[in-house]
């Protein structure tokens with residue numbers, strides 16, 4: 286995903302001379318081609334994320350379309366007030382890019398587990414929050430956001446995620462778009478955000494489960510009309526995310542479900558089952574899959590209805 | 595101080611850290627090697643700590659702010675008997691408490707650190723607590739040079755002299771390399787001595803690989819209760835001890851392959 290991102294960014298920067306990349310001493314063997322091609326639109330500010338975010342706001346005020354780049358929690362939590370106040374309150378075109386969402390840096394421990402940032406960021410006004418699932422979504426989101434007039438956050442997987450095959454692959458995305466991956470007969474749908482998607486599609490395929498899958502490259506906003514349609518279509522909806530249960534993607538779905546109830550647009554109310562991290566820090570080393578498994582970020586057959594199986 | 599046994603310990607730290615990083619295929623061996631001699635001196639002769647009682651009330655506190663270089667700290671703690679050496683074999687493996695950034699769940703480790711620029715503010719808190727509670731311990735904070743880019747540190751560099759934290763000793767592992775290049779090319783820290791002096795710290799400069807010099811400086815910095823915090827600028831070499839790792843950015847990231855591992859071990863023996 287990070288390769289898809291930087292490749293797309295270089296392509297965009299060739300035609301859009303407003304694009305500026307700022308890094309906080311990260312991006313070894315990733316950002317060099319950009320730095321070489323566009324030295325006037327590249328800066329390493331050093332290990333100084335607050336400075337990076339504030340400086341990006343200044344560049345954006347002067348017309349640049351700024352991408353700031355680091356890993357894990359560093360471009361988000363480490364400079365949260367600069368994001369909220371300097372970038373989002375001034376509604377500036379700064380795109381915050383974090384490589385290594387969720388447990389991508391599993392063994393490095395909680396400093397590097399980006400498992401709260403979606404929740405923290407999605408409550409900030411003006412900010413679009415995205416978590417692409419694969420290189421296709423990452424490139425499409427990067428392209429779309431490079432033209433956006435306000436701020437956004439892009440959570441990327443670390444490396445090597447394959448492109449997921451899907452029923453539709455629109456060339457361009459809309460903000461908030463919900464993407465069908467596979468639609469099946471069953472009464473259950475899995476809503477996935479970020480790089481959990483591969484696990485979800487593999488699990489359903491391997492177990493022959495007749496559930497549908499939707500990918501949510503945007504945690505905020507989400508297309509409410511499509512979402513209401515999905516609420517009306519499925520009896521059970523399973524949300525899955527590499528993030529804390531409190532305040533994350535599943536919570537956003539619950540909020541929007543309730544909004545739809547309030548608005549009277551629901552014919553029937555689906556059951557929502559949230560798969561997310563249960564309000565815990567995990568202090569164990571291991572692979573990303575290992576951390577996901579001990580944190581309970583897994584599907585099992587009991588979650589599905591008999592008619593799905 | 596027995597320079598011979600401390601030098602031996604430093605070698606053991608490097609070999610142990612190398613094996614851990616090799617087995618776990620993890621990163622950051624360069625920054626572990628640059629501080630290995632400093633850790634050897636600290637644990638051999640300077641820190642008042644007790645492996646059988648890691649939480650001893652009046653122990654000296656060592657905070658490793660550059661938590662990515664944890665392999666060397668885990669190594670010295672194991673070698674000193676804070677836990678069985680065998681447990682280091684699990685470093686980075688599924689289910690192990692030995693995270694590849696320093697973890698406070700390991701006996702002898704004061705704080706978890708992996709986000710740079712967090713150690714010094716916490717160290718100030720520990721040092722202030724010692725003052726307010728009239729306890730004798732010294733708080734040490736081992737930091738990296740690249741880490742000095744973080745503004746949080748400079749808030750503490752301003753505050754500590756104001757609070758008269760003469761029970762605080764900061765050690766800077768000045769190995770001249772950070773994540774995307776040489777420190778002088780990313781954000782030049784020079785003139786560093788003058789910066790700290792202007793901030794009202796007592797400044798020492800040492801060769802961070804000269805055992806005797808490290809010992810003399812750290813022990814006098816620890817002893818002097820003169821109203822001012824101390825900072826020791828240790829000039830070091832990233833990757834010190836293995837010729838093909840020395841002063842190479844690549845070894846911030848790379849994990850040695852089997853050949854490199856054998857070669858490196860040979861040089862450390």
Ligand SMILES: Cc1ncc(C[n+]2csc(CCOP(=O)(O)OP(=O)(O)O)c2C)c(N)n1
Pocket residue numbers: 309310311332333334359363622624625626628660662663708709710711738739740741767769771772773832846
């Ligand atoms: C806040 C924060 N930003 C970025 C990083 C990623 N990172 C890990 S090590 C490192 C720099 C390594 O250089 P230095 O700090 O000089 O350490 P040393 O040379 O002693 O290994 C960076 C940027 C981090 N750990 N924390």
Ligand SMILES: [Mg+2]
Pocket residue numbers: 738739740767768769770771772
């Ligand atoms: Mg360094």
